[in-house]
Amino acid sequence: MADTFTVQEKPLRRFCEQVLTKLSVPAEDARVTTDVLVLADLRGIDSHGVARLGRYVNGLKQGTMKATDQSRIIREAKATALVDGGQSLGQVVGKKAMDLAIRKAQDTSVGVVAVRNSNHYGIAGYYALMALEHHLIGLSMTNAGPLVVPTFGRTSILGTNPISLAAPAMKEKAFVLDMATSTVPRGKVEVYNRLGQPMPHGWAVDETGRSSTDPARVLNALAKRLGGGLLPLGGEGEELGGHKGYGLALMVDVLCGVLSGAATGLQVYAEEKKPNVGHFFMALDPTAFRPLDEFRRDMDRLARELKDSPKAQGQDRIYVHGEKSFARTEKFRKEGIPLDPKVVDGLKKIGTDLGIAWSA
């Protein structure tokens, strides 16, 4: 990683916010969108970080992402709501919807909000993490454009459909699961392609629907819509549980797509002009079940039990989910955020096009 570029958080945020406001996004919405992108980089999920700014710039320019928030509540009951995102920025819609779920959980111990007509909302974990500030459990899911091949299929129909759940602890870091339901993201196949290395079996299938170790072939098949795509968690067929990962991806599409009336499966990005991504948010108040400190104390106990247990041969540490990301955030806040020089070039180009100086 000698050729990594390091940028400071503050100027990076300022740059992104300037880009968005230049494209008519109101200041507060630009702040929220930037916050989701930069937090992804701070947590080490650089595939969903500022590297994606160009995607939002294009969406805003083309009008597939509305610069001003068009979202509204369509149906509402005490503990539930359906939000129509009005093709606004996914981060703005997602934050508002999760805020609503949180308010409902504060009121009725649980809040469930489904969203349709939204756009790509960044990392699922951002919205689950929001619940922690209120001592709640947070759940966040989204569907996404087709990239994952169902078990025994040969074309991608489901998205990488992530699931994120966050739960507060006491002295230990909060538990923050934030996972795509595919074995790996597409970005990992791209990395192996750049390195010219064969991939492990279980990551992706080519146009025949069989597991392939050839990243170029998989990416080519995807690009030319010949078939192929990522494998669900558990890999090819049923031997290692690929049907389970496929089931989780489908569950996410049921809760995000079908429940809200958003697009599902192949339809998610079928109409490029009118994106219709669906999200699902839930907030749950532990104090409806037991005192908060008892809950947090037992979260600590379980985390310690896992972390203190004997390590596999050749390993010296067991992690609890979220731990690595919290450590990265702390480090990157101090030392700067490492970015791929190509990403920095892309950002600079966006700046040049919009007349915004790159000063990160």
Add this chain to the structure above:
Amino acid sequence: MADTFTVQEKPLRRFCEQVLTKLSVPAEDARVTTDVLVLADLRGIDSHGVARLGRYVNGLKQGTMKATDQSRIIREAKATALVDGGQSLGQVVGKKAMDLAIRKAQDTSVGVVAVRNSNHYGIAGYYALMALEHHLIGLSMTNAGPLVVPTFGRTSILGTNPISLAAPAMKEKAFVLDMATSTVPRGKVEVYNRLGQPMPHGWAVDETGRSSTDPARVLNALAKRLGGGLLPLGGEGEELGGHKGYGLALMVDVLCGVLSGAATGLQVYAEEKKPNVGHFFMALDPTAFRPLDEFRRDMDRLARELKDSPKAQGQDRIYVHGEKSFARTEKFRKEGIPLDPKVVDGLKKIGTDLGIAWSA
């Protein structure tokens, strides 16, 4: 499977109910417990079917499972409840708790019920399926005795912690995901051990914490508490996403164990005399978000899109979750339920001990 024994559903049910009532379980509770066990066999999950009756017989005899329902609601709000199972039969407690979640969903669109001090409740899918009769989405999870090794660990700490979600469709079968969060159940390792065959990598680790293909070694290490156990979905390490399966198992323990105040991780069966299994149930009303028929129609569309998509080389069918089980149920109801002769012998022995004639 030439040496499979086929029994009819009705006499099998009658036998199980007689066994349970003989052990002082009230008739209705015996019916519910039997229903959960027999439905597992009917759906083809024979590891959780009547083969386990002996476990409940022992629990009832030893008093670790109370014959009469001791469960009670400890805390309750409009959309949530905490139930203490009072060490009653897990099926009786589970059914009552899911019924409560369903009533709450009918009232406030969503119901969440956490349970502590329960016992093994059979297949997670049973409770999720209950929601379908009410046109609701059902979610059911349970923690379980330690059997799964965390990523980079060498001892089993988490259970196979299953997740089940059921959602109604229209002409298509309902979507019923019912999956352990380990790659395979222990029963599959036992099958390979009986056959003297090596297992695929990614199923289990031995006492060194490294993936093993030797079922005898894994089972021996587990039995002697030397370490080892099942791998989470995604297998060993992080390359194929084992940390994701580990995260899902941990998520289930957070929602079932920590949230309810039940045992978690190693503690689930640590006190054999006082089991403290935790469950998590949720029911969600789709009509809080959109008209039921629109929801069901889109469930059909998504299922058809998956099933009608091109098949991988060498495959001729793509399934939606639950489909195989519904087909099995139909077949077994007509033709009888296939049981391992050893299971039948075990049941007959239970009958002989209790003075109940085997007539299935």
